[in-house]
Structures are given as structure tokens and as C-alpha cells.
Amino acid sequence: MARKPAIGLIAPSGQVTDQEALERGIAYFRARGWRVVAPGVKRVHQRFAGDDEARLAALYGMAAQSEVKLVMAVRGSYGLSRLLGRIDYKRLAAAGQRYVGHSDFTALLCANLARAGLHGFSGPMACYDFGAAHMSAFTEAHFWRMLDEGRDEIEVKGGSESALRVQGPLWGGNLAMIASLVGTPYLPKVRGGLLYVEDISEHPYRIERMLLQLHQAGLLKTQRALLLGDFSGYKLAPHDNGYDFATMVAHLRETLDIPVVTGLPFGHTRDKLTLPMGGKAVLSAEKGGWHLAYGAEP
Helix, strand or coil, X not given: CCCCCEEEEXXXXXXXXXXXXXXHHHHHHHHCCCEEEXXXXXXXXXXXXXXXXXXXXXXXXXXXXXXXXXXXXXXXXXXXXXXXXXXXXXXXXXXXXXXXXXXXXHHHHHHHHHHHCCCCEECCCCCCCCXXXXXXXXXHHHHHHHHHHCEEEEEEEXXXXXXXXXXXXXXXXXXXXXXXXXXXXCCCCCCCEEEEEXXXXXXXXXXXXXXXXXXXXXXXXXXXXXXXXXXXXXXXCHHHCCCCHHHXXXXXXXXXXXXXXXXCCCCCCCCCCCEEXXXXXXXXXXCCEEEEEEECCC
């Protein structure tokens, strides 16, 4: 009898703050016939899911689980930045596993690609997404389509100011994490890419500042398009005087040398895509809407 597929759950960043959500996430995969391997995900050290040594050991321990082919973060928060200089990326790549998650997990996805050519997925996580009391049917459908078929696509109404058709490697993740990796060996050197970014509770001026940092560092000049995902959770101030997200995007479109589209269903939001980190993609747009088709294999 063939063994059931196995998914590994890891907590390389913040501690699990919602144990019930974690248990629901585990139950979700078990109900679909998956075995769940999740040692040490309930550890607590300060704000982290265990101290640095424990979280590093957990990464290697999961890599040693030969039956696990997909490794998913239970949640984000903060913690991977502490580990980036200590991880043996070739060791992780040799295990032949794919990693999936977002938020702080962007740091590991980027570093894996930069240091070992290991392609993963920016996508849902065990607690917030699969452990939700009422899971998003959108998130679920797009996750399994990417895993089962190795490809997906999305049609977005609005979000484009001009016609275009570009293709290249799709990559990105949390904007604050990507900005923090500029100048380090853990940011992939992707040329001709379609860069997607998202963030949570960041005022539009902070989003603009981080994107201008990427522009001024030369990163955006090597890309073919910028796709903006979900940037909710911020609060405008009275002295903003009309400066909001739309105003910021308009400024970016005037400033950057590449097209900018908005409305990508991805980020700290209930409905999110599962996007291949480094996979092939084609972006086509008209004024008033755009389409993205992508596959998992580079």
C-alpha cells in the first residue's frame, strides 16, 4: 500500500499564538489524507517559536524527513533574519523539498533561491489560512491547483493604466522583508522578472519609501513589471491631505521605469494566491484590467 503524502509544518519565526488555529490546520490536512509532521512548532522563547538554536535545528530536522515533500510555515512574525547567516542552504536544497509561506517566511524563500537555487511558493500558512474557522475557498482552490497542476492564472479587473505584455520569472513576497535584504547575499539576483510585493499595516508613505529604496538600489530597473498585492491595515492621518494609497501608486507610475499593476490577490489577506518563487509567468494587461498566468517550474 502506498504511503500517504506528508506535509511538514515548521515555525522558524514567531511563536504560535493561536493553538486552536494550529490544530484546525493540522486536522485540515489529515482530513485530506496527508500525514502531518510538526515537531517543536509549539515551542516558546520570548516572542519566538524557540530560541535560535532550536529553530535552526528544526529546519535541519525537517530536511531530514525524507517522506516530507512540502514544508509549510505555521505563521510569520519575526525571527528568520536572525538565522539567515547560519543556514546551510545546500543542505536544505539537497532534501528536495518545496517551501511555502509568506510574511517573515519571505526571507527564507528569497535566501533559498539566492543561495541554492531552491524554488518555493509564496502562499498560505497553516494557522491563519488552513486553520481559519472559515477557510477561504479562493485560497484553498488556488493552493491545490498550483500543487496538483503546477500552474495557475488570475484575471483582475482594474489595476492597470496601459496595455502591456511581458514575461519572466515571477518572484517576490513581503515588501519589508525584501527591502531588508537589499545589499545582502540573501536577495535573489533576478533579471527580467515580474516582482510581486505585499505588506500589512504600512502607511502608503512607508510603502513608497521601500519601493523607492528598491528603485534607487537598482533592483527595479532589472525587472519587467511590479505587481502590488494587498496593503491593508494602515490608517491615514488628517495631515496626509489626500495622500493615500492611490496617490502613492500614481507617483510610482510616474517615477519608475517599469509598469505597475495593482490588485494582486496576495498578502496578509484572507483570499490569496499561491505564487511560485522563480516560476515562469506572463503578464498581459489592458487599461482597466490584467491577467497573470504562471507555472511552478522555472
